[in-house]
Amino acid sequence: MENKDILDDQASSDMQQPDNLTTPPVTDEDAVTVNGGEPVDSDETAPAEAVVTETATADDIKAGNELAELKDKYLRLYADFENFRRRTAREKLELINNANQGVLQALIPVVDDFERAMQSIDNTNDVAALKEGVSLIYNKLFKTLEGKGLKPMVSKGQPFDADLHESVTQFPAPSDDLKGKVIEEIEKGYYLNDKVIRFAKVIVGS
Template sequence: MEEKNQQAEAVNEEAVDTTNEDIIDSEESQNNDQLKEDQKTAEKDPVSELEQELEEIKNRMLRTQADYDNFRRRTREEKEAAAKYKALGMVEGLLPVIDNFERAMNLQTDEEQAKSLLQGVQMVYNQLIDALQKEGVEEINAKGEVFDPHLHQAVMQVQSEEYENNTVVEVLQKGYMLKDRVIRPAMVKVNTK
């Protein structure tokens, strides 16, 4: 019986040793799997980091490209505006000259020499107006028009039954526009009822 007990104990020890070996093998297998996963993760981390960095660089490049396109568009628009209004300074300087020409042409005289002088002044005035019109300068129509504060500057008010309310009755000084920009508003008298 003792022999049977010893055999049973030997079988139990063998089973325990086998179980311990299985547990150790299982733990080693798990450790190896974990190491492999860690290696894969470690391998993925640099790749994913590089992919993320590449994505950031692409985004920065797209933003830089958009900024550059906006800069080019603004520069082009500024150049177009500068070309469009290049005559602005010259026109502003010539408006008082035009006013003086008009005052000179309004003089009434009976002398033949004065009439020929006024005719010469009229010719110079016409040439000046033609040159300004070629640059895009236009006179602002005012008399009989509805008062527009963007185009007219009211300096006097009158009450008249001949005109509608808020209508320009008289132009005291002509106004001018360069293309679509008001250079000088027309100074006017406005009817108020």
């Protein structure tokens, strides 16, 4: 009888759980692992769509910044080009308007000499002095023009050249060696440096 009571007490004690019994905390070692036993990171379990969205947003911001930078560079370059174009057009116009300034300034003293000569004509009867004065003015004028690059063309006795001469008419040549050559110069031709600025009007021997 005593043995039965002892067995009943032991069975009753086994069925009862102590009040202070708690579940031990789960450590990293006890966590569910994948990929060779490494613990699963919660960030890696985020949906793939969220990662793609974040990447796309960053790319859009970067592309927008690059576009704004390129647009700013384009506007600055366009403004610089417009300023250059306007400045060039203005300088070209000024150059055209003032192209003859140097020549005119050089000719003003010659004009002064002509004015003095015109005043002297009414006050003198010395023809020789007038001729000498006119000759001096002519030489001064010619030297001034030569200084600006003007050169007279030598045509008489030269073979006719359509690039230099303008034939007014043809006369029988006084000798065989003058056939096809300039026998008379009606109007002198001129060069500006090495460029023909006026053709010589000539008579050609035939």
